[in-house]
Amino acid sequence: MTILDELGIPADRVLTDPDVTASLSHDDAEWAPVGRPLAVVRALTAEEVQSVVAACYRHSVPVVARGAGTGLSGGANAVDGGIVLALDRMDRVLEIDPLERLAVVQPGVVNDDLRAAVAKEGLWYPPDPASSPWSTIGGNVATNAGGLCCVKYGVTRDYVLGLQMVTGTGELVRLGRRTAKGVAGYDLAGLVVGSEGTLGIVTEVTVKLRPLPPPAITVAGYFASIVDAGEAVAASAAAGLTPAALELVDRHCLAAVDAWKNMGLSVEAEVVLLARLDEPGAAGELAAERMVACFEGAGATYAVRSTDEAESEALFAARRLAYPALERLGPVLTEDVCVPKGRVPEMLGRIEKAATDHRITIANIAHAGDGNLHPLLVVDPGDEAAKARAQLAFDDIVAAALELGGTVTGEHGVGLLKKPGLVAELSPVVLDMHRSVKQALDPRGILNPGKVF
Numbered sequence: 001m002t003i004l005d006e007l008g009i010p011a012d013r014v015l016t017d018p019d020v021t022a023s024l025s026h027d028d029a030e031w032a033p034v035g036r037p038l039a040v041v042r043a044l045t046a047e048e049v050q051s052v053v054a055a056c057y058r059h060s061v062p063v064v065a066r067g068a069g070t071g072l073s074g075g076a077n078a079v080d081g082g083i084v085l086a087l088d089r090m091d092r093v094l095e096i097d098p099l100e101r102l103a104v105v106q107p108g109v110v111n112d113d114l115r116a117a118v119a120k121e122g123l124w125y126p127p128d129p130a131s132s133p134w135s136t137i138g139g140n141v142a143t144n145a146g147g148l149c150c151v152k153y154g155v156t157r158d159y160v161l162g163l164q165m166v167t168g169t170g171e172l173v174r175l176g177r178r179t180a181k182g183v184a185g186y187d188l189a190g191l192v193v194g195s196e197g198t199l200g201i202v203t204e205v206t207v208k209l210r211p212l213p214p215p216a217i218t219v220a221g222y223f224a225s226i227v228d229a230g231e232a233v234a235a236s237a238a239a240g241l242t243p244a245a246l247e248l249v250d251r252h253c254l255a256a257v258d259a260w261k262n263m264g265l266s267v268e269a270e271v272v273l274l275a276r277l278d279e280p281g282a283a284g285e286l287a288a289e290r291m292v293a294c295f296e297g298a299g300a301t302y303a304v305r306s307t308d309e310a311e312s313e314a315l316f317a318a319r320r321l322a323y324p325a326l327e328r329l330g331p332v333l334t335e336d337v338c339v340p341k342g343r344v345p346e347m348l349g350r351i352e353k354a355a356t357d358h359r360i361t362i363a364n365i366a367h368a369g370d371g372n373l374h375p376l377l378v379v380d381p382g383d384e385a386a387k388a389r390a391q392l393a394f395d396d397i398v399a400a401a402l403e404l405g406g407t408v409t410g411e412h413g414v415g416l417l418k419k420p421g422l423v424a425e426l427s428p429v430v431l432d433m434h435r436s437v438k439q440a441l442d443p444r445g446i447l448n449p450g451k452v453f
């Protein structure tokens with residue numbers, strides 16, 4: 001008997017043809033190494049997940065959870081000889097409770113589908129990664145995904161009340177709670193959020209909801225230099241403004257989106273900052289005025305409260321499409337550093353310097369209001385020398401972020417790409433704590449081995 005006979009999954013959901021498994025064996029981090037799995041298994045229930053993990057435990061075979069594969073760190077990449085456990089067919093919203101303002105979902109529910117389902121009840125699930133049309137709640141939980149409105153409303157961890165998961169020994173457990181408060185025991189649900197499939201396979205999530213937010217005002221600022229745009233971000237934070245989104249998108253990205261989608265975007269400015277202010281009534285008007293003043297004070301060539309809803313939606317849509325648009329041009333190495341808001345101008349300057357020093361095109365998008373920057377290092381297909389230079393620029397950017405008091409990953413996770421960065425960021429004692437936690441929940445080290453640390 002091989003492990004494939006013991007999985008407990010019907011043969012039509014155990015995929016072994018390498019031509020089929022190849023496309024399900026990696027995420028969207030183009031530069032991370034990918035292994036060859038024994039099989040990709042599509043689970044439909046928690047019990048099936050449990051059965052697969054139990055078989056992997058008995059045989060000490062690696063198991064890599066997969067949501068939609070939109071990850072940008074290599075976290076969902078297959079391990080040689082392991083099982084890829086695809087959760088995308090576990091895609092049902094099980095419960096929406098307007099009174100308690102919560103929803104219970106399977107891990108394969110797509111973020112936008114959850115948002116649409118709860119909106120019918122006048123409710124809102126805030127975490128909105130730019131991948132929300134594709135990425136799953138299970139993947140969002142495993143990476144503690146952020147997004148555009150996290151600057152005001154928080155990240156995935158702030159919305160996970162509880163979850164069900166299968167441990168590395170094949171145990172099905174419930175962590176967390178359904179109540180508004182609760183401090184019974186350690187916050188193990190919080191620990192699993194952001195654990196990148198290394199501590200358990202999430203089979204159900206209970207999320208907190210909010211009422212739908214009021215309509216927002218958009219302020220757009222156009223800048224001749226990216227560092228000026230960074231100054232505007234720092235100035236708005238110093239002014240005490242709390243935008244519901246504060247995004248940066250540069251000329252390279254706007255041009256790539258326009259070339260792809262023909263949206264008629266202006267690419268005259270070097271950088272555009274987009275702020276969304278959603279305080280109701282006069283407070284929103286005042287916040288918008290103050291945001292315009294911050295942009296102008298930092299040297300914006302043009303700053304305006306948008307009166308054209310369609311135009312501001314197009315700019316936000318372009319921001320969301322920037323990454324796939326750039327990917328069409330050639331291999332993209334995505335950065336995800338996060339620095340204190342006051343250090344954003346300096347960090348943007350360091351990114352420009354890395355581009356110059358290593359003769360690399362770096363496009364920039366950023367959840368700027370969080371200090372979470374996504375320099376995108378783009379090289380021509382097949383240009384190996386440029387790829388090597390891009391790697392050096394990547395390392396410089398990581399080092400600069402740490403020097404400025406930041407972190408190597410704001411939201412994409414460590415996966416494979418940020419493993420050296422994690423070692424640079426955490427002390428040996430803290431890394432040992434990680435190993436001890438992993439050992440407790442996954443004693444045979446079968447859950448996503450080789451990822452994170």
Ligand SMILES: Cc1cc2nc3c(=O)[nH]c(=O)nc-3n(C[C@H](O)[C@H](O)[C@H](O)COP(=O)(O)OP(=O)(O)OC[C@H]3O[C@@H](n4cnc5c(N)ncnc54)[C@H](O)[C@@H]3O)c2cc1C
Nearest residue numbers: 067068069070071075129130131136138139142146197202
């Ligand atoms: C265009 C684009 C825009 C993006 N924008 C953002 C953004 O704004 N903010 C942001 O945070 N990220 C963003 N990302 C990155 C990515 O979408 C997120 O990391 C997302 O949370 C991954 O979800 P997924 O379902 O695709 O997970 P996958 O890529 O399939 O997996 C991600 C990780 O989670 C693990 N995993 C998946 N499901 C489970 C499960 N059920 N149990 C345990 N572990 C599991 C995997 O093993 C892997 O380690 C973007 C990506 C793209 C392509």
